[in-house]
Amino acid sequence: MSERRAPTEREPSESGAVATERPWNVVVWNDPVTPMAVVVVVFRRIFGYPEAKCTHLMLTVHHEGRAVVWSGGRERAQSYCVKLQVAGLQSTLEQDA
Amino acid sequence: MAARLFARRRDGRVEVRLSDEGRAFVAATAREVAAAEGDPGHAWGAGLHAPIDPGRDADDPLAILSRQSDLASNAELVLATLAEATLSDAEAWAWFCTLQVALRSIAVANGLLDDDAWNARGGSLVEHVQTLQALLFELAKVL
Numbered sequence: 316m317s318e319r320r321a322p323t324e325r326e327p328s329e330s331g332a333v334a335t336e337r338p339w340n341v342v343v344w345n346d347p348v349t350p351m352a353v354v355v356v357v358f359r360r361i362f363g364y365p366e367a368k369c370t371h372l373m374l375t376v377h378h379e380g381r382a383v384v385w386s387g388g389r390e391r392a393q394s395y396c397v398k399l400q401v402a403g404l405q406s407t408l409e410q411d412a
Numbered sequence: 413m414a415a416r417l418f419a420r421r422r423d424g425r426v427e428v429r430l431s432d433e434g435r436a437f438v439a440a441t442a443r444e445v446a447a448a449e450g451d452p453g454h455a456w457g458a459g460l461h462a463p464i465d466p467g468r469d470a471d472d473p474l475a476i477l478s479r480q481s482d483l484a485s486n487a488e489l490v491l492a493t494l495a496e497a498t499l500s501d502a503e504a505w506a507w508f509c510t511l512q513v514a515l516r517s518i519a520v521a522n523g524l525l526d527d528d529a530w531n532a533r534g535g536s537l538v539e540h541v542q543t544l545q546a547l548l549f550e551l552a553k554v555l
Contacts, residue, residue: 347530348519350545352552353512360505360555393475396464401482403512408465 337411339392341385344405345376357402358384361395386411417550418504425498426554435494437543438507441514442490448517449484459517486510501555508551515544 343354351373358369362385375382384406385395392408399406417434419427430438448456460483464471489506493499499507518541524530 346516346519346525347527348515348524348541348545349512350549350552353508353548356508356552356555357512393464393472394478397475397479397482400462400464400479401486401513402509403514403516405462405516407463409467 336389338386339389340383340409340411341392341395341399342381342407342409343372343376343384343399344407345380346405349404351377354404357399357404361398361402416553417547418554420554421498425500426504427498428496434547438490438511438547439494441544442487442494442510445510445514445517446484446487446491449480449487455521456514456517459520460513462520483513486513504551504555508548508555511544511548511551515541515548518544 354373354376355366355369358364358372359366362369364372372382372384384399385392389408396406396408415429417429419429421427428435444456445460448454448460451457454460461476464475464479486506486509489503490510493503493507496503518537519525522533522537524533524541
């Protein structure tokens with residue numbers, strides 16, 4: 316059995332540096348019917364952020380139509396996305412540009 | 413001063429002060445969420461099954477399964493605790509999530525996706541949405 320295998324994104328490159336995957340963003344989208352207080356509570360309970368950060372993110376969603384509320388590994392991002400959807404917020408995943 | 417519909421007690425439980433009519437409204441909402449989760453052709457389907465990762469051809473089946481399971485569990489927990497005088501924190505969170513899922517599903521099903529569409533609507537739909545919003549606002553105070 317051959318020891319050769321395809322290189323992965325996390326293997327050392329020729330220069331010796333370790334290439335890491337670009338982070339995944341959890342995006343929450345605005346909608347005109349969800350009360351602002353609801354969005355703040357959902358952010359606090361799901362991410363454990365302080366009240367001020369939750370309010371700031373909620374206002375970003377409200378004014379800009381969307382906000383990146385968490386960035387990191389794909390599995391955790393997907394898990395957060397599911398939790399947000401179960402809590403009734405429109406959320407999607409996207410990989411950082 | 414208006415009476416509060418939910419109150420956090422010193423022992424951590426959430427007291428439900430809804431009238432029979434209010435509880436019936438929550439029951440109907442939870443039944444609709446449970447029914448929509450089990451019926452792919454339900455009018456709320458688009459609101460319940462929004463894509464998690466629009467950049468891929470298909471979403472991760474495990475993520476979809478997790479979402480479906482959690483949505484159904486929350487709605488069932490609401491139906492199982494409708495007559496309770498007080499709720500645990502997890503039960504109150506299930507009420508909150510189920511009501512918010514219903515609110516968003518109604519918005520998507522009726523095209524209320526921007527302020528203009530919302531402002532153009534009236535009648536019983538707006539009253540229904542405002543009742544959901546009021547319940548959510550009251551629950552948010554104790555969560």
